Amino acid sequence: MIRVDEFEELLQECGVGFYTGVPDSQLKAFCDFIEDKYGIGDKHIIAPNEGNAVALATGYHLSTGKYGLVYMQNSGLGNAVNPITSLTDPNVYNVPTVYVVGWRGQPGVKDEPQHVKQGAITPDLLELLDIDYKILDEKTTIDEVKQLFDSDFSKKLANGQSVAFIVSKGAFESFKTKKSNENTLSREDAIKTVIDSLTLDDIIVSTTGKASRELFEYREEKQQGHSNDFLTVGSMGHSSMIALSIALNKKDKRIFCFDGDGAVLMHMGSLALVGSKSPRNYYHVLFNNCAHETVGGLPTIMGDINIAEVALNCGYTNVYHASGKEELESVLEKFLSDNGPVLLIVDVSIGSRSDLGRPTTTPIENKNAFMKKLEE
Numbered sequence: 001m002i003r004v005d006e007f008e009e010l011l012q013e014c015g016v017g018f019y020t021g022v023p024d025s026q027l028k029a030f031c032d033f034i035e036d037k038y039g040i041g042d043k044h045i046i047a048p049n050e051g052n053a054v055a056l057a058t059g060y061h062l063s064t065g066k067y068g069l070v071y072m073q074n075s076g077l078g079n080a081v082n083p084i085t086s087l088t089d090p091n092v093y094n095v096p097t098v099y100v101v102g103w104r105g106q107p108g109v110k111d112e113p114q115h116v117k118q119g120a121i122t123p124d125l126l127e128l129l130d131i132d133y134k135i136l137d138e139k140t141t142i143d144e145v146k147q148l149f150d151s152d153f154s155k156k157l158a159n160g161q162s163v164a165f166i167v168s169k170g171a172f173e174s175f176k177t178k179k180s181n182e183n184t185l186s187r188e189d190a191i192k193t194v195i196d197s198l199t200l201d202d203i204i205v206s207t208t209g210k211a212s213r214e215l216f217e218y219r220e221e222k223q224q225g226h227s228n229d230f231l232t233v234g235s236m237g238h239s240s241m242i243a244l245s246i247a248l249n250k251k252d253k254r255i256f257c258f259d260g261d262g263a264v265l266m267h268m269g270s271l272a273l274v275g276s277k278s279p280r281n282y283y284h285v286l287f288n289n290c291a292h293e294t295v296g297g298l299p300t301i302m303g304d305i306n307i308a309e310v311a312l313n314c315g316y317t318n319v320y321h322a323s324g325k326e327e328l329e330s331v332l333e334k335f336l337s338d339n340g341p342v343l344l345i346v347d348v349s350i351g352s353r354s355d356l357g358r359p360t361t362t363p364i365e366n367k368n369a370f371m372k373k374l375e376e
């Protein structure tokens, strides 16, 4: 096991001076340490998506000559591949970057379906990208990492090549920080309140992470089945586009997208497409904790921007806002009687039940039941 403070000290000694990325639960100790030490500022930026992080690290290198570090869950490699192949690659601008990649779906380690494929191809993908990597697991010591920099990685970085650490479960010693905001309503209670105001004709596309798990458990509790809900267990940031396409093809149904602030920010151009297509049956609900709660609660920049104005300027017909259960109940009446595309922003706290389960149906079962429901 490696202590994150020792790892970060070593990275600094090897020329890393800037940290950016999208948080990951498997990298929680590392990400929390970086945030604790540097806060959010010039030395540490949480990026909307992993491709943005590669570009930020590139700008850092261009302006300082030092190395930027990009942290991400391996799910985010997909977002990063384009700038890795066409920006930082030695055949293009030859920009050295250090990657720290959380290894979900590692072969032999039980994980959710959405992580299996990416987990299996993570080392091969890095090889294809010509990025040398070291796997960190619970047996790896800081001395091994130091030796690797001395014998190999430092030379590679000096030549413009990028290097990566693939981080298995248990590789880092824990580093705990507590995350909170001022909101009182939990995301789970907010989801329950919205569900209670809908009918069983309404269709929901819910975002990646715990929001979908909470939705799934509430349907179980209410014995409503799961056919109204498409859970988007992977592919963070894309629920709103799935929902848009359904809304355009099923004009007789109300289509709801249950979104997270991290997910909205990850692909914010989708708000513009919703606005420009302007489907009257599109209802977007943003459960806003200004954090990546599902993976540990590090902040997003949603608190720094006026997302209501963004949505209105993209062509949403109206934006509603609710804080607290009572306000949500009364705002829901107006929201639901409006024509889309409309956005409802619900302020929610950071946190979730420790015994929150995971969907017990497979993604394919979910898809089949959902398609059948859409046919009704």
Ligand SMILES: Cc1ncc(C[n+]2csc(CCOP(=O)(O)OP(=O)(O)O)c2C)c(N)n1
Residues within 6 Å of the ligand: 022, 023, 024, 073, 075, 076, 077, 079, 187, 207, 208, 209, 210, 211, 234, 235, 236, 259, 260, 261, 262, 263, 264, 287, 289, 291, 292, 293, 294, 295, 300
């Ligand atoms: C492309 C990609 N990057 C990172 C992740 C890891 N991840 C899963 S959920 C999540 C946080 C989502 O934050 P938000 O949308 O604000 O929802 P919250 O968890 O706060 O409800 C992250 C970063 C992922 N699944 N996919």
